[in-house]
Amino acid sequence: VWSDELWDVHLGPGSEALCLESIDESTGLYAGRPQDHPAILALLERTSGKRLALDFASRVDEPGYQAADRLLLRQGSRLLAQVNVMHRVAWLGGNRAPIANFVDCAAAPEATDRNLIKTMWDVAEDQAMREGAIIGFAYACDASTLAGRGWRPLPQQGYTRIAARTALARLEDQRTRREARYGEAARRPLQVTACRCFHADALRRIYERRFSPVSGALYRSDEHWQWLLSRGAHDQVLLAHKAPQSPSGEVGEVALDDIVGYAVVKDSCVVEMAVEEQHRASRGLLLAEVCRNAIEHGRRHIELHAPADDPLHDLLITAGGTWRLSDSPHACRWLLKLLxxxxxxxxxxxxxxxxxxxxxxxxxxxxxxxxxxxxxxxxxxxxxxxxxxxxxxxxxxxxxxxxxxxxxxxxxxxxxxxxxxxxxxxxxxxxxxxxxxxxxxxxxxxxxx
CATH class of the missing domain: 3.30.1050 (Nonspecific Lipid-transfer Protein; Chain A)
Structure with a gap:
């Protein structure tokens, strides 16, 4: 529990900050500096009620991050609010487009003047457009401030939740039916193993083929892939790949061309899954492995986070799963605006x-x-x-x-x-x-x- 006096967040000394807009004699909007990071972290922790030091440090290392992209609402040396405007590229309508991610949105309780927050967002959006962003994506826990500014919740962003044993039974039944119908597959059987960092090129290939038609999916450079894999926010990344051709082949030496799918897992939740179109059956193979791992670790349910048109949602819902948008009205979610x-x-x-x-x-x-x-x-x-x-x-x-x-x-x-x-x-x-x-x-x- 945070005490009231801890809400007074002060920025540290350092070189003079760049003032983007002066509101009055003591209040203005400033570009962030590296020496502002401790105060920004304190504000984020106190508004979320969570310890975020490790997470914050990892996000400072994200490719393309610049402290100056953070917009700080200051009153004297006090930090009242901030938003981080990160410039990325995303697929939209089948094409790549420059976008701005508005993340780490936070305002201290004493920042009660709505006009101050409005001014901060005016400047943030204008700055994003000046630097080439066409579309904005905001990740916010309180959408009320943005709803009046033309931001809309990202449509169809949800997940399916189901009991792990129920899902595994349905997936095994589906596999048995497929084998009875098609007999022995002409191609080599598939296996599931853990991913390693040197598999990133295969993941990128599969990701782009699966998600380039999906609006909003981010384009990821090699550096972003390495950052995602190395920061360790996930529990595991599972690979679906063709089995080694020779009995002496080791599973750890999987050829990149033999990898046909992957699943990123956190707390028995599949937060990202992609497979090659010609190996669609590998989705069930990956999800079945997630179910087994969940059961082994005593977790009763699994979740599938995937685009709303993913057929696995229908499979799990017909087996007794439920489609959900969020667990709480205060849960953070993505919002969208055409800038x-x-x-x-x-x-x-x-x-x-x-x-x-x-x-x-x-x-x-x-x-x-x-x-x-x-x-x-x-x-x-x-x-x-x-x-x-x-x-x-x-x-x-x-x-x-x-x-x-x-x-x-x-x-x-x-x-x-x-x-x-x-x-x-x-x-x-x-x-x-x-x-x-x-x-x-x-x-x-x-x-x-």
Missing amino acids: APEKWVERQFEAWQQRTRDAGLARPLEFHLLADGMSQRFQLTRRCSRLLRGRDNPSSWVAGGVADLHAALLGADPTVPLRFSDDEVAHIFGQVAPRQTFWRSPWETLRLN
Whole structure:
């Protein structure tokens, strides 16, 4: 339990901090410095009620981390609030796009002035856009502050929970049925073993093939893969691979090309799983091993965290599992916001073009996006796609809240149904901006104990 006097967090001495925006004589927004880390850690620990020293140290080592990306709300030497704006690349709509991750969002209890917090987020979002981010992802435990700013919960981000013995029985039954139907497989049998750091190249190959069509999944460099594997926030990474061809082959010397799938496990929860499409049966093999390990360690349930369209969810739910979004209304979750809609529309030209071609829609085409105080014209020609200033009294339009319209352009479901001028516009919009599968891997947000 933290005592009241511990809430007064002071920044240490050092070189003069860069002031990004002055609010009054004593209050302003500043870029973070390495010497601010102790005060930032203290704020994060006191707002979460958890010891985070090990986790914080590991995240400072994350590739691309810079102390200056942290935005600090200061009143004199006191730290009132902070947010870390990390620039990454993610897959969205089948293409890579620059994004900003807004993480480590924290505000001290005495930061009661909502205008101060609003100003901090205004500056954070503007800074992200100036540095090239088109879309923002915020990981926050209190979404109320961001809901009024146009942020929307990441759709379909959930998991399936089921008793380990029940899941294992269903998976074994499925395996028996498959063997009875297809007989002896022509290819070599698969095995499950533990992953080692030198297997990272195989994991990256499988990850990109599985998750590049999934909106929101982060692009990971070699450095990020090594960081994830070495920081140790997970319990184990299981590999599904082809068995050695010769009896003398050792399991520890698995060829990278023979690895066909992997599963990242934390406390009997599968936080990330990916397999090669031609070896889909390896998903059941990996999950069965997770079930056995859970039973061996006395854990009654397992969880599967995977995109909502993963067939394993259906398998586990029909076996008696339950689909859940979160265990608590205060649980941290990902939120989404389109920061630069004009850039997004221009960047997605090839995707818009392909979708309209597949749907047999004539080009050029256009429709208006209407909201309170906003009128924009979506235009798609054979050479470009643009979001322009709207005309007066348009005949073809899509209407809704600004945040809902922008979410729909990304392929996310709006919180309030959109309205259309007619059925033809509704059909065109559905073809141009179809619903996408969104997902962010929990592996990246696991805390070190």
